[in-house]
Amino acid sequence: MRDHAYVPYSNFKVGAALRGAQGGLHVGCNVENVAYPQGTCAEAGAIAAMCAAGETRITEVFVIADSPAPVPPCGGCRQKLREFAGPDVLVTMATIDGKTLTMTMEALLPGAFTAAHMERV
Ligand code: THU
Numbered sequence: 685m686r687d688h689a690y691v692p693y694s695n696f697k698v699g700a701a702l703r704g705a706q707g708g709l710h711v712g713c714n715v716e717n718v719a720y721p722q723g724t725c726a727e728a729g730a731i732a733a734m735c736a737a738g739e740t741r742i743t744e745v746f747v748i749a750d751s752p753a754p755v756p757p758c759g760g761c762r763q764k765l766r767e768f769a770g771p772d773v774l775v776t777m778a779t780i781d782g783k784t785l786t787m788t789m790e791a792l793l794p795g796a797f798t799a800a801h802m803e804r805v
Contacts, residue, residue, distance in 0.1 A: 685726070686748060686780075689713035693720065698755065700726035701746045702768075727761040731768065742769035745789075748778040754785040762793040766799035771796075 685699030693716045702710045705793060712729025727747065732741070745765060749755040754777030765775070771790035778784045790796075 685711045685713050686750075690715045692716060693718075695731075696749065696751075698726035698747065698749045700730040700748075701707035702730045702734050702742050704734055705742035705743050706732070706739050708737050708739050710734035710737055710739065717728070725758060725761050727757050728764055731764055733774070734768070740768055742773055745769065745773065745775040747775070748776065748780065750770055750780045752779070754783055756785075756787075756792065763796070764788075765789065766793050766796045766798070 685701065686697040689696050689699065691714060698714045700712045704710060710730050712722065712726045712731070712733055712734040714726045715729060716723035724728035742765065747755060747757060756777055757775065766789055769789050771788060773789045774786050775789060775792055776784055776786045
């Protein structure tokens with residue numbers, strides 16, 4: 685998936701894969717834009733692919749980049765992932781030379797804002 689990244693500005697290719705609760709595997713890569721803030725992360729692309737495939741629950745996340753150490757999802761992507769992934773979902777970050785780091789969604793985004801915070805009792 686990294687090979688499909690469109691990264692003329694950073695030259696930093698990222699690939700993401702999500703396992704859906706119905707068993708699907710959904711992938712995405714980062715897609716940059718000359719108007720820099722309009723670029724999208726690999727995780728966001730994978731989420732869009734998952735929704736397009738009709739899935740809305742994530743059971744596992746994998747992110748890979750050519751980096752000295754495993755690259756964690758950016759803050760915005762942590763929130764985007766948390767929309768579809770519970771606190772116990774494992775997020776594995778990997779480098780292309782085989783280093784990995786696995787953390788839970790809750791460890792990456794402690795105390796996340798969720799729909800439950802908008803419920804009135
Ligand atoms: N990027 C991702 O796609 N996912 C991450 O988890 C970290 C950063 C992308 C955004 C941008 O295209 C490039 O990496 C450099 O920030």
